[in-house]
Amino acid sequence: MSQGPPVLLSSPDPGELSSGEAEELQRIKWHRKQLLEDIQKLKDEIADVFAQIDCFETAEESRMAQKEKELGIGRKKFNMDPVKASRWAGLLTGSVYHLQGIQYLTEHKLLTPDVQDIAQFLYKGEGLNKTAIGTYLGERDPINLQVLQAFVDCHEFANLNLVQALRQFLWSFRLPGEAQKIDRMMETFATRYCLCNPGVFQSTDTCYVLSFSIIMLNTSLHNPNVRDRPPFERFVSMNRGINDGSDLPEEQLRNLFDSIKSEPFSIPEDDGNDLTHTFFNPDREGWLLKLGGRVKTWKRRWFILTDSCLYYFEFTTDKEPRGIIPLENLSVQKVDDPKKPVGIGRLGGRFCLELYNPSCRGQKIKACKTDGDGKVVEGKHESYRISASSAEERDQWIKAIRASITRVPFYDLVSARKKKIASKQ
Numbered sequence: 489m490s491q492g493p494p495v496l497l498s499s500p501d502p503g504e505l506s507s508g509e510a511e512e513l514q515r516i517k518w519h520r521k522q523l524l525e526d527i528q529k530l531k532d533e534i535a536d537v538f539a540q541i542d543c544f545e546t547a548e549e550s551r552m553a554q555k556e557k558e559l560g561i562g563r564k565k566f567n568m569d570p571v572k573a574s575r576w577a578g579l580l581t582g583s584v585y586h587l588q589g590i591q592y593l594t595e596h597k598l599l600t601p602d603v604q605d606i607a608q609f610l611y612k613g614e615g616l617n618k619t620a621i622g623t624y625l626g627e628r629d630p631i632n633l634q635v636l637q638a639f640v641d642c643h644e645f646a647n648l649n650l651v652q653a654l655r656q657f658l659w660s661f662r663l664p665g666e667a668q669k670i671d672r673m674m675e676t677f678a679t680r681y682c683l684c685n686p687g688v689f690q691s692t693d694t695c696y697v698l699s700f701s702i703i704m705l706n707t708s709l710h711n712p713n714v715r716d717r718p719p720f721e722r723f724v725s726m727n728r729g730i731n732d733g734s735d736l737p738e739e740q741l742r743n744l745f746d747s748i749k750s751e752p753f754s755i756p757e758d759d760g761n762d763l764t765h766t767f768f769n770p771d772r773e774g775w776l777l778k779l780g781g782r783v784k785t786w787k788r789r790w791f792i793l794t795d796s797c798l799y800y801f802e803f804t805t806d807k808e809p810r811g812i813i814p815l816e817n818l819s820v821q822k823v824d825d826p827k828k829p830v831g832i833g834r835l836g837g838r839f840c841l842e843l844y845n846p847s848c849r850g851q852k853i854k855a856c857k858t859d860g861d862g863k864v865v866e867g868k869h870e871s872y873r874i875s876a877s878s879a880e881e882r883d884q885w886i887k888a889i890r891a892s893i894t895r896v897p898f899y900d901l902v903s904a905r906k907k908k909i910a911s912k913q
Contacts, residue, residue: 555598558592558593558596558598559593559598559615560615561592562589562590562592562593562596562598562599563589563614563615563616564589565589565592566589566590566616566617566620566624567589567615567616567617567620589620590606590624593609603631603634603635603638604638606635606638607635607638607639607641607642608638608642610624610625610635610639610661611639611642611643611660613660613661618660618661618662618756619661619662619756621660621661621662622661622662622663622664622669622673623664625639625661625673626664626666626669626670626672626673627669628668628669628672633672636672636673636676637676639660640657640673640676640677640679640680641680643656643657643660643680644684645657645680645681645684645685646684646685647685648684648685649740649743649744649747650681650688650695650698650699650702650744651702651743651744651747651748652747653677653681653684654677654699654702654703654753655753655754657677658703658753658755659754659755659756661756662755662756665796665816667900667901670898670901671901674696674699674700674901675692675696677699678692678693678695678696678699679692681695682695689731689736690731690732690734691731691732691909693730693732693905693908693909694730694731694732694736694909696905697727697730697902697905697906697909698727698730698736698744700898700901700902700905701723701726701727701902702744702748703753703898704898704902705718705723705745705748706748706752706753709748709749709752710752711854712866720741720742720745723741723745724738724741727741729909729910730906730909732909732912733909733910733912770792770793770794771793771794771888771891771892772791772792772793772884772885772888773790773791773792773793774790774791774881774885775788775789775790775791775877776788776789776791776800776874776875776876776885777789777874777875778791778800778872778873778874778875779872779873779874779875780869780872786875789801789802789810790802790803790804790806791874792809793885793888793889793892794892796814796815796816796892796893797812797813797814797815797892798812798813798815798843798889798892799811799812799813800813808858809858810857810858811855811856811857811858811867812855812856812857813843813853813855813867813872814854814855815843815889815892815893816854816893817845817847817893818843818844818845818846818853818893819843819844819845819846819893820841820842820843820844820886820889820890820893821841821842821844821886822840822841822842822882822883822886823840823841823842823873824838824840838875839875839876839877839878839879839881839882840873840874840875840876840882841873841874841875841876841882841885841886841889842871842872842873842874843871843872843874843889844870844871844872845870845871851870852866852867852868852869852870853867853869853870853871853872854867855867855869855872
């Protein structure tokens with residue numbers, strides 16, 4: 489192994505050096521000193537760079553943490569306040585109202601006011617409540633309508649049959665209950681589907697009607713409260729003449745029917761929301777008596793009416809309800825219950841009301857409750873009898889419940905669109 493040059497262990501005696509060698513020695517010492525100073529400067533600069541990197545990384549981590557925190561706040565505002573809007577002045581032309589969550593995100597530069605960016609944000613749906621997305625998209629303000637169009641355009645329906653496209657579309661948000669909102673959303677869907685699949689249907693009206701037929705078929709085939717399961721022939725009959733006066737190919741309808749029969753739609757739950765948030769600012773709340781149990785008895789329960797549902801609790805401090813009664817398609821009326829005992833607890837009299845399904849008397853009402861083991865089970869009531877402490881209180885509850893009852897508008901929307909198709913012939 490080769491060795492380097494010999495190391496000079498001690499400085500030579502200046503008396504032994506010539507004048508030229510002495511000068512050369514001085515130059516070497518000076519260069520050595522300069523080199524050591526340069527090395528130290530380089531070390532200092534490197535240390536400064538590392539310090540700046542550490543500072544930058546700390547600042548970046550802090551900035552990202554702050555951004556994530558603000559993003560979380562914006563999502564929470566969007567999820568918890570789906571119908572409470574505030575003015576978004578100066579961002580776009582016109583007087584436009586937006587959800588507080590969207591406004592918060594734009595103010596903190598986490599989202600631009602461009603409708604395409606808002607639509608993409610809703611389409612990705614990260615951390616967003618799909619019920620809130622549906623509520624926002626259903627609003628009829630000009631910006632909301634533009635966002636709805638951009639949101640639907642985010643979906644790619646090319647080469648999908650109608651059931652496949654509906655599965656994708658109806659999973660991206662939760663369809664609201666109001667007829668006008670549903671009409672706008674399904675109209676936009678039908679237009680987009682026909683644009684992605686030219687020639688499949690004669691018109692968007694055909695796609696619109698068939699989409700509703702499929703949604704209703706899904707309910708008829710898979711809702712446990714529906715006893716009469718429609719055969720394929722009835723589905724064909726429902727859709728006679730909807731293709732601008734002509735019938736759709738039976739093979740096409742068979743494929744759609746079989747797809748729904750084998751696998752129901754996956755409908756998004758109310759994700760991202762703690763159930764307790766539902767009970768903020770209820771339409772009405774108070775103690776009532778409810779008739780129920782294996783042996784029919786009257787039990788005192790705390791009732792909360794909100795979001796078109798009637799919830800009842802054993803105690804006002806309970807976080808989870810004992811039962812939930814969706815008011816969809818129900819009716820309410822005064823009833824006289826002679827078996828109602830007087831003077832139970834602080835409630836007395838026979839001031840009763842009844843919840844029932846006017847079109848399907850004898851069928852179980854869609855509801856759920858918590859059984860004795862704490863499991864959530866399907867309700868078994870064909871009607872619900874509830875008693876108030878006075879006639880005035882009963883009438884106030886009836887009025888509030890009637891205002892909260894919702895109707896499934898699918899049949900009316902389909903009927904109106906079929907008439908439109910027929911009028912073209």
